[in-house]
Amino acid sequence: MAFAATGPLGRRRKLADTVFRVVCFAAVLVACAFLAYLLISIVRDGIGRIRPDFFTSFSSRRPEEAGIRASIFGTLWVIGLTAAVAVPVGVAAAIYLEEFSPKNNRWVSMIQLNINNLAGVPSIIYGLLGLAVFVRFFALERSVIAGALTMSLLILPTIIVVSQEAIRAVPSSFRDGALALGATPWQTMRTQTLRIAVPGIITAIILSLSRAIGETAPLITIGAVTFIAAVPDGIMSKFTVLPIQIFDWTSRPQPGFHTAAAAAIICLMVVLLLLNLAAIVIRARTQQRI
Amino acid sequence: MFILGTETVRFFQLSGVSVWDFLTGTKWTPTFADAHFGILPLVAGTALITVGAAVIALPLGLAAAVFLSEYADPRLRRILKPVLEVLAGVPTVVYGFFALLHITPLLRSIFPDVQVFNAASGAIVVGVMILPLVTSLCDDALNAVPRALREGGLAMGSTSYEVTRQIVIPAGLSGIMAAFILAVSRAVGETMAVTLAAGSTPKLTWNPTESIQTMTAYIVQISKGDTPAGSREYLTLFAVGAVLFAITFGLNILAKVLVKRYRMVYS
Numbered sequence: 001m002a003f004a005a006t007g008p009l010g011r012r013r014k015l016a017d018t019v020f021r022v023v024c025f026a027a028v029l030v031a032c033a034f035l036a037y038l039l040i041s042i043v044r045d046g047i048g049r050i051r052p053d054f055f056t057s058f059s060s061r062r063p064e065e066a067g068i069r070a071s072i073f074g075t076l077w078v079i080g081l082t083a084a085v086a087v088p089v090g091v092a093a094a095i096y097l098e099e100f101s102p103k104n105n106r107w108v109s110m111i112q113l114n115i116n117n118l119a120g121v122p123s124i125i126y127g128l129l130g131l132a133v134f135v136r137f138f139a140l141e142r143s144v145i146a147g148a149l150t151m152s153l154l155i156l157p158t159i160i161v162v163s164q165e166a167i168r169a170v171p172s173s174f175r176d177g178a179l180a181l182g183a184t185p186w187q188t189m190r191t192q193t194l195r196i197a198v199p200g201i202i203t204a205i206i207l208s209l210s211r212a213i214g215e216t217a218p219l220i221t222i223g224a225v226t227f228i229a230a231v232p233d234g235i236m237s238k239f240t241v242l243p244i245q246i247f248d249w250t251s252r253p254q255p256g257f258h259t260a261a262a263a264a265i266i267c268l269m270v271v272l273l274l275l276n277l278a279a280i281v282i283r284a285r286t287q288q289r290i
Numbered sequence: 291m292f293i294l295g296t297e298t299v300r301f302f303q304l305s306g307v308s309v310w311d312f313l314t315g316t317k318w319t320p321t322f323a324d325a326h327f328g329i330l331p332l333v334a335g336t337a338l339i340t341v342g343a344a345v346i347a348l349p350l351g352l353a354a355a356v357f358l359s360e361y362a363d364p365r366l367r368r369i370l371k372p373v374l375e376v377l378a379g380v381p382t383v384v385y386g387f388f389a390l391l392h393i394t395p396l397l398r399s400i401f402p403d404v405q406v407f408n409a410a411s412g413a414i415v416v417g418v419m420i421l422p423l424v425t426s427l428c429d430d431a432l433n434a435v436p437r438a439l440r441e442g443g444l445a446m447g448s449t450s451y452e453v454t455r456q457i458v459i460p461a462g463l464s465g466i467m468a469a470f471i472l473a474v475s476r477a478v479g480e481t482m483a484v485t486l487a488a489g490s491t492p493k494l495t496w497n498p499t500e501s502i503q504t505m506t507a508y509i510v511q512i513s514k515g516d517t518p519a520g521s522r523e524y525l526t527l528f529a530v531g532a533v534l535f536a537i538t539f540g541l542n543i544l545a546k547v548l549v550k551r552y553r554m555v556y557s
Binding site (some may be wrong): 009013014016017019021023025026027028030031032034035037038042043044087113116117120121122123124125127128131132210211213214215216217221222223235244246247250251257261262265268269272273276280 | 306316348349353354355356358361362370372373375376377379380381382383384385386387388390391392418421422425450451452454455457472475476478479480481482485486492504510513514527528534535538539542543545
């Protein structure tokens with residue numbers, strides 16, 4: 001009997017079940033162990049290097065004196081400008097696509113398909129695009145603004161798609177109620193839909209900005225410099241960012257720079273973890289409310 | 291897309307390299323005086339990394355997803371899911387650092403003839419990097435399989451393993467395949483980790499202990515220097531980028547087609 005739970009065959013089936021369960025659990029454990037190893041070894045490498053002067057000094061030829069001041073300010077400039085460009089455009093595009101665009105329109109569905117596809121394009125391709133369009137064509141050179149515009153392009157699809165999902169999740173009864181009371185579509189949008197969708201949209205913004213903070217490749221392609229001893233003083237100045245600083249230090253032969261890179265990674269990871277935590281908390285709180 | 295296309299065309303016009311030679315040439319030495327523009331070594335490097343990463347990430351990721359969706363306690367799931375998301379957000383340059391300074395020494399202590407820059411170390415970290423993506427997407431695919439199918443199997447006296455292998459995985463197969471393809475496409479486009487770990491010697495090899503160069507690493511190498519616009523090196527960036535784009539775009543479309551087919555079954 002194939003389905004008997006006893007006898008040699010049944011025992012073998014039970015054994016297979018147990019083995020499978022253990023293998024699947026082991027897969028989770030292996031993944032977690034690897035990541036724990038990664039985090040612990042980086043912290044061990046770098047924690048001793050985190051001193052006040054690490055944050056206040058510029059990069060240096062001597063590894064013991066190298067600091068991340070220029071890259072912290074560079075990151076703040078780039079991410080600030082990226083947010084200033086990408087957030088309004090992205091949220092507006094999401095609102096338009098979700099609420100105001102004509103339904104069953106060929107152009108709209110083509111744009112939608114394009115946005116979804118763009119989200120899967122490797123980031124370095126955006127870097128090439130930024131190099132050709134912003135750095136060369138608009139002659140912005142290797143400036144903060146060129147970096148921020150490239151980053152905006154990179155995160156726009158994510159902001160649009162995730163914001164759209166947040167807007168779509170608003171029950172249509174809210175909209176219908178407002179419309180039935182004589183509100184214009186714009187008033188409905190502003191007072192009902194957006195107000196409820198805001199936590200989801202904020203989560204989208206936080207997650208995509210944290211992705212932008214960790215991105216290296218597109219900024220290298222547009223030519224962010226790795227050695228710079230000045231804080232950006234305007235949108236046209238040269239810049240470096242934390243991940244590029246890490247990349248540069250890692251690829252040098254001296255072990256002292258590797259320690260500095262590990263310390264910089266710790267700073268970067270702390271910021272990213274805090275942002276992710278904020279996103280998770282916001283999401284958990286909204287889930288409770290609805 | 292348009293930019294990529296025009297710059298690529300200019301590359302072929304300017305350098306006098308035919309498309310055929312570009313796609314099938316086996317020598318990539320664009321910066322030498324004796325320049326060859328055969329992209330195959332770069333494609334092979336990318337393929338080596340991608341295959342290695344897939345061998346690690348796909349089985350592990352699927353097994354972890356099965357654990358999450360079929361076996362894990364809902365409470366454990368609520369902890370593991372956000373952990374996965376955070377891991378997916380670790381910057382790639384961090385994985386690159388880890389590969390170069392921890393994985394490579396480890397590999398070299400086990401296999402002494404491994405080079406400082408080697409494809410194996412790059413493949414391992416890229417595998418780990420795409421693991422959360424595989425797990426998360428496979429988990430979604432498995433969760434989309436209706437409960438009734440599982441309960442039917444269990445009611446017939448099957449063990450959970452039999453239900454998973456014979457019912458849940460076949461039912462979620464197109465979603466799982468789509469997850470695999472998206473993960474592979476991520477691995478193809480992955481840049482910083484392979485640049486740091488796998489080196490910059492374009493070589494047509496299947497030996498993972500050697501230093502290689504991927505398409506993405508080439509783009510980084512050239513753009514780190516100051517390449518004048520319109521120069522040959524500058525245009526090769528776009529030609530290589532176009533090939534990279536075509537590969538990932540094709541993979542993403544394939545994944546989308548699979549998901550679409552999959553949705554039609556249960557809606």
